[in-house]
Amino acid sequence: xxxxxxxxxxxxxxxxxxxxxxxxxxxxxxxxxxxxxxxxxxxxxxxxxxxxxxxxxxxxxxxxxxxxxxxxxxxxxxxxxxxxxxxxxxxxxxxxxxxxxxxxxxxxxxxxxxxxxxxxxxxxxxxxxxxxxxxxxxxxxxxxxxxxxxxxxxxxxxxxxxxxxxxxxxxxxxxxxxxxxxxxxxxxxxxxxxxxxxxxxxxxxxxxxxxxxxxxxxxxxxxxxxxxxxxxxxxxxxxxxxxxxxxxxxxxxxxxxxxxxxxxxxxxxxxxxxxxxxxxxxxxxxxxxxxxxxxxxxxxxxxxxxxxxxxxxxxxxxxxxxxxxxxx
Amino acid sequence: xxxxxxxxxxxxxxxxxxxxxxxxxxxxxxxxxxxxxxxxxxxxxxxxxxxxxxxxxxxxxxxxxxxxxxxxxxxxxxxxxxxxxxxxxxxxxxxxxxxxxxxxxxxxxxxxxxxxxxxxxxxxxxxxxxxxxxxxxxxxxxxxxxxxxxxxxxxxxxxxxxxxxxxxxxxxxxxxxxxxxxxxxxxxxxxxxxxxxxxxxxxxxxxxxxxxxxxxxxxxxxxxxxxxxxxxxxxxxxxxxxxxxxxxxxxx
Ligand SMILES: Nc1ncnc2c1ncn2[C@@H]1O[C@H](COP(=O)(O)OP(=O)(O)O)[C@@H](O)[C@H]1O
Ligand SMILES: [Mg+2]
Numbered sequence: 407x408x409x410x411x412x413x414x415x416x417x418x419x420x421x422x423x424x425x426x427x428x429x430x431x432x433x434x435x436x437x438x439x440x441x442x443x444x445x446x447x448x449x450x451x452x453x454x455x456x457x458x459x460x461x462x463x464x465x466x467x468x469x470x471x472x473x474x475x476x477x478x479x480x481x482x483x484x485x486x487x488x489x490x491x492x493x494x495x496x497x498x499x500x501x502x503x504x505x506x507x508x509x510x511x512x513x514x515x516x517x518x519x520x521x522x523x524x525x526x527x528x529x530x531x532x533x534x535x536x537x538x539x540x541x542x543x544x545x546x547x548x549x550x551x552x553x554x555x556x557x558x559x560x561x562x563x564x565x566x567x568x569x570x571x572x573x574x575x576x577x578x579x580x581x582x583x584x585x586x587x588x589x590x591x592x593x594x595x596x597x598x599x600x601x602x603x604x605x606x607x608x609x610x611x612x613x614x615x616x617x618x619x620x621x622x623x624x625x626x627x628x629x630x631x632x633x634x635x636x637x638x639x640x641x642x643x644x645x646x647x648x649x650x651x652x653x654x655x656x657x658x659x660x661x662x663x664x665x666x667x668x669x670x671x672x673x674x675x676x677x678x679x680x681x682x683x684x685x686x687x688x689x690x691x692x693x694x695x696x697x698x699x700x701x702x703x704x705x706x707x708x709x710x711x712x713x714x715x716x717x718x719x720x721x722x723x724x725x726x727x728x729x730x731x732x733x734x
Numbered sequence: 735x736x737x738x739x740x741x742x743x744x745x746x747x748x749x750x751x752x753x754x755x756x757x758x759x760x761x762x763x764x765x766x767x768x769x770x771x772x773x774x775x776x777x778x779x780x781x782x783x784x785x786x787x788x789x790x791x792x793x794x795x796x797x798x799x800x801x802x803x804x805x806x807x808x809x810x811x812x813x814x815x816x817x818x819x820x821x822x823x824x825x826x827x828x829x830x831x832x833x834x835x836x837x838x839x840x841x842x843x844x845x846x847x848x849x850x851x852x853x854x855x856x857x858x859x860x861x862x863x864x865x866x867x868x869x870x871x872x873x874x875x876x877x878x879x880x881x882x883x884x885x886x887x888x889x890x891x892x893x894x895x896x897x898x899x900x901x902x903x904x905x906x907x908x909x910x911x912x913x914x915x916x917x918x919x920x921x922x923x924x925x926x927x928x929x930x931x932x933x934x935x936x937x938x939x940x941x942x943x944x945x946x947x948x949x950x951x952x953x954x955x956x957x958x959x960x961x962x963x964x965x966x967x968x969x970x971x972x973x974x975x976x977x978x979x980x981x982x983x984x985x986x
Pocket of ligand 1: 422423447
């Protein structure tokens with residue numbers, strides 16, 4: 407059954423169409439990835455789903471409740487980790503969770519126990535009475551994730567959860583996030599503009615300029631590229647090209663002294679190549695396609711970081727500042 | 735309609751933060767103290783309000799009003815920043831009615847303002863003002879009412895602005911005129927007609943007038959009756975907090 411259902415959703419800000427006729431479903435227990443460059447419309451979609459923003463047209467529902475007309479039912483079903491930290495840095499970790507427990511009307515009897523469990527779960531129990539201001543970026547993120555889960559929501563939204571974290575911390579956080587559907591019985595809707603992070607998702611929708619340009623599982627998407635890319639360096643590229651084209655009946659290209667071609671299972675073609683032109687081969691490498699390649703193929707461009715409006719530029723500047731000086 | 739747990743936790747949070755950050759309290763008190771002793775002290779050589787009251791004594795209720803005005807408005811318009819970068823989004827996605835959030839924020843502003851106003855009030859012996867315990871208590875109660883009223887008004891203001899760049903606009907076109915047209919520094923009944931009308935539309939005028947009743951009784955400095963003052967403050971508070979609740983709903 408679909409926990410999140412979105413039909414023909416659009417949202418305009420003046421002339422800008424931030425979300426443009428978007429439709430998708432998210433199944434119970436899945437990790438759904440919403441993938442796209444800065445300004446694609448990811449946050450706007452999340453804001454509509456979590457009842458902070460009304461759509462210009464179209465429908466969105468969570469657990470069967472309409473996000474526009476039944477906001478309080480939707481709010482009870484979801485937990486949200488926003489792009490920018492919403493922890494109160496002048497409160498302790500424990501107090502931040504307590505505040506959440508009060509806002510969600512948890513029963514007194516379970517409140518303490520759940521907060522303690524949550525703090526243990528993310529390894530912050532010993533730091534529970536420290537001000538959040540003193541936490542590292544990764545600790546804050548983990549605290550926000552368990553805070554979002556404290557009231558046992560059916561759906562957890564994560565908007566760019568790894569933004570601004572170092573690679574090691576990012577990897578740890580992902581390890582933690584992929585376990586959540588099983589351990590916490592929750593469906594995850596996450597966004598990122600790091601394509602490689604979306605590999606952990608069961609399903610992905612790639613969004614650009616407000617439109618979903620392709621959707622499917624990471625493997626399905628990569629299959630649309632026709633397979634792996636095989637790069638070969640030889641002492642006689644002309645002959646190698648001719649032989650390989652004849653052998654597999656495909657087109658071979660050449661760039662920077664290297665010949666390359668796309669093949670469904672790259673490693674399976676190596677024995678044939680060795681048999682025919684083995685004596686000229688200097689190196690062979692097989693590159694699995696990445697989601698970046700998918701994006702590149704469909705849009706004809708790299709994931710771009712430019713094109714921020716002035717308001718966004720201010721926000722970005724504030725974010726950068728916080729990352730540097732108080733590890734926001 | 736009002737969720738007590740949510741209102742309670744918002745107020746407790748504000749109180750904890752205030753206690754923890756004493757430096758915030760000290761810097762917030764710098765402005766009224768400077769106005770009281772520098773402006774008040776300087777002007778008292780030229781101005782004598784009469785009835786045996788000197789100028790510093792005359793502006794003392796106004797300075798308490800100023801403390802409340804700035805503290806309540808700051809507390810409420812911090813929502814603008816908080817919506818983008820702070821706790822506000824966490825509160826807004828919680829299953830809590832928007833009206834409870836508004837009441838919680840208005841009461842948070844009230845707590846902070848009243849504490850600051852109470853500290854300033856304790857300067858009274860240095861100004862040669864005599865207050866007994868009931869008078870101090872009455873003053874604090876008026877401060878509570880005025881703080882709630884201005885905090886609610888601040889929330890209304892915050893809903894009209896999306897970006898924190900609007901801060902100086904709010905200061906220059908709303909807060910400072912409210913202060914000068916409130917009878918804090920000079921009696922409003924001697925102002926030109928148009929300014930007199932504006933000052934009568936200013937809720938702060940009635941708050942400061944009520945403070946004059948409780949701090950400078952029988953001095954003839956108040957312009958309205960205490961009943962009028964309290965009635966206006968109560969009605970304005972109710973109207974403002976309801977309007978803030980309506981305006982606080984989701985944007986378009
Ligand atoms: N409140 C707003 N007012 C005007 N434009 C907005 C607003 N929020 C987002 N936008 C615009 O909508 C587009 C999508 O933004 P957003 O959803 O934040 O993208 P993403 O999260 O994918 O980076 C951007 O062009 C952005 O400038
Ligand atoms: Mg975003």
